[in-house]
Amino acid sequence: MTMERAVAPAQRAVDILGGDVSESALKGYLDGLPGVDAVGLEQRAAGLGTRSIKTSSKKWALDRIIELIDLTTLEGADTPGKVRSLVAKALVPDASDLTTPRVAAVCVYGDMVPHAVEALGAAHGDPDQGLVSVAAVATAFPSGRASRAVKLADTRDAVAAGADEIDMVIDRGAFLSGRWGQVFDEIVAVKDACRKADGSYAHLKVILETGELNTYDNVRRASVLAILAGGDFIKTSTGKVSPAATLPVTLLMLEVVRDWHRWTGERIGVKPAGGIRTSKDAIKYLVTVAETLGEEWLVPHLFRYGASSLLNDVLLQRQKLASGRYSGPDYVTID
Amino acid sequence: MSFLEYAPAPESTSVLKLKDAYGLFIDGEFVDGSGAPFDTIAPATGKKIATVSTADAADIDRAVAAARRAYDTTWSRLSGRDRGKYLFRIARLVQERARELAVAESLDNGKPIKETRDFDIPTVAAWFFYYAGWADKLDHAGLGPAPRALGVAAQVIPWNFPLMMLAWKIAPALAAGNTVVLKPAETTPLTSLVFAEILQQADLPAGVVNIVTGAGETGAALVAHPGVDKVAFTGSTAVGKRIAQTIAGQGKKLTLELGGKGANIVFDDAPIEQAVEGVVNGIFFNQGQVCCAGSRLLVQESIHDEFLDRLKQRMRTLRVGDPLDKNTDIGAINSAEQLQRITALTQAGIAEGAEAWSPECELPSEGFWFRPTILTNVATSNTVARDEIFGPVLSVLTFRTPAEAVAKANNSPYGLSAGIWSEKGSRTLALADKLKAGVIWSNTFNTFDPTSPFGGYKESGYGREGGRQGIGAYLQAADAPAPARAPGELGASGSAGAGSAAGAASSVAQRVAKAVTKPAASKSPAAKAAAAKPAKTSTRKAAK
Numbered sequence: 082m083t084m085e086r087a088v089a090p091a092q093r094a095v096d097i098l099g100g101d102v103s104e105s106a107l108k109g110y111l112d113g114l115p116g117v118d119a120v121g122l123e124q125r126a127a128g129l130g131t132r133s134i135k136t137s138s139k140k141w142a143l144d145r146i147i148e149l150i151d152l153t154t155l156e157g158a159d160t161p162g163k164v165r166s167l168v169a170k171a172l173v174p175d176a177s178d179l180t181t182p183r184v185a186a187v188c189v190y191g192d193m194v195p196h197a198v199e200a201l202g203a204a205h206g207d208p209d210q211g212l213v214s215v216a217a218v219a220t221a222f223p224s225g226r227a228s229r230a231v232k233l234a235d236t237r238d239a240v241a242a243g244a245d246e247i248d249m250v251i252d253r254g255a256f257l258s259g260r261w262g263q264v265f266d267e268i269v270a271v272k273d274a275c276r277k278a279d280g281s282y283a284h285l286k287v288i289l290e291t292g293e294l295n296t297y298d299n300v301r302r303a304s305v306l307a308i309l310a311g312g313d314f315i316k317t318s319t320g321k322v323s324p325a326a327t328l329p330v331t332l333l334m335l336e337v338v339r340d341w342h343r344w345t346g347e348r349i350g351v352k353p354a355g356g357i358r359t360s361k362d363a364i365k366y367l368v369t370v371a372e373t374l375g376e377e378w379l380v381p382h383l384f385r386y387g388a389s390s391l392l393n394d395v396l397l398q399r400q401k402l403a404s405g406r407y408s409g410p411d412y413v414t415i416d
Numbered sequence: 417m418s419f420l421e422y423a424p425a426p427e428s429t430s431v432l433k434l435k436d437a438y439g440l441f442i443d444g445e446f447v448d449g450s451g452a453p454f455d456t457i458a459p460a461t462g463k464k465i466a467t468v469s470t471a472d473a474a475d476i477d478r479a480v481a482a483a484r485r486a487y488d489t490t491w492s493r494l495s496g497r498d499r500g501k502y503l504f505r506i507a508r509l510v511q512e513r514a515r516e517l518a519v520a521e522s523l524d525n526g527k528p529i530k531e532t533r534d535f536d537i538p539t540v541a542a543w544f545f546y547y548a549g550w551a552d553k554l555d556h557a558g559l560g561p562a563p564r565a566l567g568v569a570a571q572v573i574p575w576n577f578p579l580m581m582l583a584w585k586i587a588p589a590l591a592a593g594n595t596v597v598l599k600p601a602e603t604t605p606l607t608s609l610v611f612a613e614i615l616q617q618a619d620l621p622a623g624v625v626n627i628v629t630g631a632g633e634t635g636a637a638l639v640a641h642p643g644v645d646k647v648a649f650t651g652s653t654a655v656g657k658r659i660a661q662t663i664a665g666q667g668k669k670l671t672l673e674l675g676g677k678g679a680n681i682v683f684d685d686a687p688i689e690q691a692v693e694g695v696v697n698g699i700f701f702n703q704g705q706v707c708c709a710g711s712r713l714l715v716q717e718s719i720h721d722e723f724l725d726r727l728k729q730r731m732r733t734l735r736v737g738d739p740l741d742k743n744t745d746i747g748a749i750n751s752a753e754q755l756q757r758i759t760a761l762t763q764a765g766i767a768e769g770a771e772a773w774s775p776e777c778e779l780p781s782e783g784f785w786f787r788p789t790i791l792t793n794v795a796t797s798n799t800v801a802r803d804e805i806f807g808p809v810l811s812v813l814t815f816r817t818p819a820e821a822v823a824k825a826n827n828s829p830y831g832l833s834a835g836i837w838s839e840k841g842s843r844t845l846a847l848a849d850k851l852k853a854g855v856i857w858s859n860t861f862n863t864f865d866p867t868s869p870f871g872g873y874k875e876s877g878y879g880r881e882g883g884r885q886g887i888g889a890y891l892q893a894a895d896a897p898a899p900a901r902a903p904g905e906l907g908a909s910g911s912a913g914a915g916s917a918a919g920a921a922s923s924v925a926q927r928v929a930k931a932v933t934k935p936a937a938s939k940s941p942a943a944k945a946a947a948a949k950p951a952k953t954s955t956r957k958a959a960k
Binding site for chain 2: 115116117118120121122124125131132133134135136137138139141142145336367371372375376379
């Protein structure tokens, strides 16, 4: 992971907007972004969704999808046992085929981080090196309705317990009521709380909860806001709100990331999460990333799927490709 | 191999059951043409697909006579509701055989299967469904109560959307109660002939639709035929003018849908990503072989460089190649002749000072291909800013103010389409008012719907297709005078002429008779067709 990129919180905003990152400066900047035509965006996404990925391309795609999954369990009923089981699945997704790659990360609630770290043992580390990292949701996930002090404590706890990545939620209430400066400050503060003992930062994924932002224009503004405030990734959803990730929303976020790269040369990650359950759907996202940002974005530090049930469908497809026959849900492990 | 070089995903051609040779479709049967047969080839490979007949003057006589007979004895006697049933049935059959039609169209025209599958064929079905609904509602077509059909319609269609143009022509004609003789373009007759099989499958009464194949002379003979009451043509402005001259004074109704040099106007407040997409769709859809293509990009000077940058980046992801591959975005140019024309005009543009840019892409070694191209540094006086190229070539011009955008957009002998890209609705509406184009798209391009009339200003033609206006083009008010055709003229076409003389006179009488006998319970159209032409065993399933 590109942890060496030690961007101080809010440095990007300072670079773009100048020393004084005021609410009005932010507002002026975000209001100046080009609008999004919903019909056109959805048509483009639908068009990308018709790409036909067959044979050797499909084989490559299925393996790459696995390598980009944040295997997730975010339930009130989660236990250390459940997390150990998830980690085992992350390391050996398909016991019947040991050539199956590992997933990028496991994603758990903050209090489960120690169990995940322990279960991973030596396999814990940078997914770009074939290891598996630990992502924790924080900041009063999923609603984000808590005081800033609580959110920051939540974040520090998870980082201290060994989380490599923090999936935070933005304050959608503040965003929708126009208090963009408040949203910005909070992301900056959480980024600061991601600082580890060694001075590096845990990777920060900023969840926009696009299903609550409702309009594409809002998604574009929130995406830019999150990047300005120091997010390493922008993530669509918590998975707890419907609609979660959609292809048009993800395409729009990829376009923001492309523009950011065009303006600054800096690469930001994107993570669609929630609602991606089939290989067919996941391949559409892969195509959309490749045709919008290029194949170089299809690496764990620039693109992830947040998903729990997707992995097993990919494994079934992978088995089918190898054997020529479809098996069934009993031929992959539940977790 | 990189992921983006997607593995081949060819659509199977096994669904096609093509014959080696096709005749003319006259009076419900395939018959041999009297002219010299010709080959229709696949533009992507240059290989022959099938041999097709050429209709000469005698064949045209037979086809028009069959259409007249069907009009007099069958079609004009059916209730609107029963005509509608046939159209609904045709629409459903088009849907059932959609894959076969999509493959045939892609093969014969060279356009990507993605377009025939997702656009052409669904639009064909939509057109038949829409006009099927009109058949029993002609009182609301805007011509007063009980409008009358015109009689026999001669329809000549182009090669760029072969089956879709057929649907645009045949569906409203039949719904309004006319019968049809249609001539497809000589490079793309295939789907019209497969469609003829669908008409047989639908048990459409013999002669209601006749399809005659051949080149320009066949079309000329058809539109000039004295037994024809209505001429509808889509194609080049030059041919449209000749048709108008030919039939002047013959009392035939005429609609022409001709060329265009559409302006796609992009303001600095446009939804930029979607505008890029719209410009790409506007000029590279169907290899730019679209009469309403957005072939002139008018981009506000303040965003010219950035917009071109984005456009080029997007164009680098276009996939040019095998039309039958499901991932192909840009297929083959329809013919060697068209490729030559595109090449010549583009060269002329470069000679006049334009700079050409194309993304790097490998073109197949066989067939007819042209790289998607943008021409910058184009002046309004340049050939490529004025002449229709009808290919994947975009001329880029700039403007500074809305007034200049309007002036430049309207500064063309054509007036078919225009696009406006802006997030400011009030400006879009004000601009749309001032643009002299039949179709104006706001934040979209090349969008079609059967409910929406389509047609041009100036040298782009006259008349509208689609919507209420589209059916009105095949109707006349109840009190309109009968078509004035001189007896001498009718004699010129031999037996067909005699038939049509009787037809012209009798059709009005039958209308009256029909009005009187209206309460008679209408049987299924199939049953009526059987009654009208007993030779045909069509007691099969009735229209539901």
